[in-house]
Amino acid sequence: MNIELFIQRAEALHRQLADLYQTASVLPWIPPDLLPQAFKELYSNSKLIQLAAEELYRQNEELLKTQNLVETERQYYYDLFEFAPDGYLVTNAEGIVQEANLTAAKLLNTQKHILIDKSIINFICLEQRESFRNEINQLSQSDKTRELVVRLQHFSGESFDAALTVVAVRNQNGKITTLRWFLRHLNQPQQEDINSDNNENFLIENRPVDIYAKGENIPLNPFTIWYVRQGLVKLSTYCETGEEVLIGLAKRHMVFGANMTSLPIYQATALSDVELAPINFTEIAVTPKLSHTLLPKMKQRLQQTESFLAIAGRRRVEDRLHHLLELLKQEIGEAVAEGIRFSVRFTHEDIASACCTTRVTITRLMGKLQQQGLISFDAKKHLIIKRLGARG
Missing domain, CATH: 3.30.450.20 (PAS domain)
Incomplete structure (x- = not known):
């Protein structure tokens, strides 16, 4: 039975019994002591039924609210699972x-x-x-x-x-x-936000812009995240032998900072003229929109680092070089008539550091690729990838 209909019938029954009880009590020809005790109990029980029905209705309302809340949460977590970026x-x-x-x-x-x-x-x-x-x-x-x-x-x-x-x-x-x-x-090209222009305007509004020339070291403050407005920044560390190791590239719309790494030595160098907007870490903690905007950018930065680590873990130097060039092609490549051209110049030493090998080895392998017609260089010594065969 519908609970609301049950409550309505219980209330109607109680009203009828109340009317009957009141009428019987005032009729002059019925002595009060003759009023059946059973009638009194019936009236009392009808009152209990009414109260129980009201309590049942209240509990049912609470149950419906809980059910709706559970269904909302179930749909929320299902959507998180179904439409997760990974x-x-x-x-x-x-x-x-x-x-x-x-x-x-x-x-x-x-x-x-x-x-x-x-x-x-x-x-x-x-x-x-x-x-x-x-x-x-x-x-x-x-x-x-x-x-x-x-x-x-x-x-x-x-x-x-x-x-x-x-x-x-x-x-x-x-x-x-x-x-x-x-x-x-690992090597999937990163897609720009469809609202990247709006995100950029939000990130840079009312912020100073720091400019660094190509080759300059960028200061790293543990309380500051740098947002790249223009240019390309090389992120590196140093191994025990004192050799530099390339661990990331921060391009336009990406972020980097000392608080995004646990490495004791972490260096940022401008590979081109760059424009950077500083964002204070405490501001991120108290501004939900800012943290929401920066979170996917931090994820992008960390995923790129994983890609560099995966390259370094390959056994053969030839495979490391191949996958590094593929990664760089996706990160900083631009289409030209001859193929895909890197937007900045990388030295053999830069490439060697990312491949965990020597500059001499990279020079030899790059020369071999050039002889095979797989790569070339433009007038500014920017690498152009013509074709690289698939590797396992």
């Missing part, structure tokens, strides 16, 4: 896919329902599958989050470098019930 898979302990979001399906160039009940190993390149199985088996022995760099492949056979982060979910007995996987394309 791919997300949920598998069982053996790696069989149980859930997948749209980004994961897009990365693997397929549809969500096709991924379900497939083994995640099916998307790993053949030469890495054995080591990947070992990684899954080792999850049962550790509760630590594992981060892997692997070569994933589409159903179509095309492959790409990806960063995988996996965490195991266990039951009360310590047995793994599910594995949660985050997938990200």
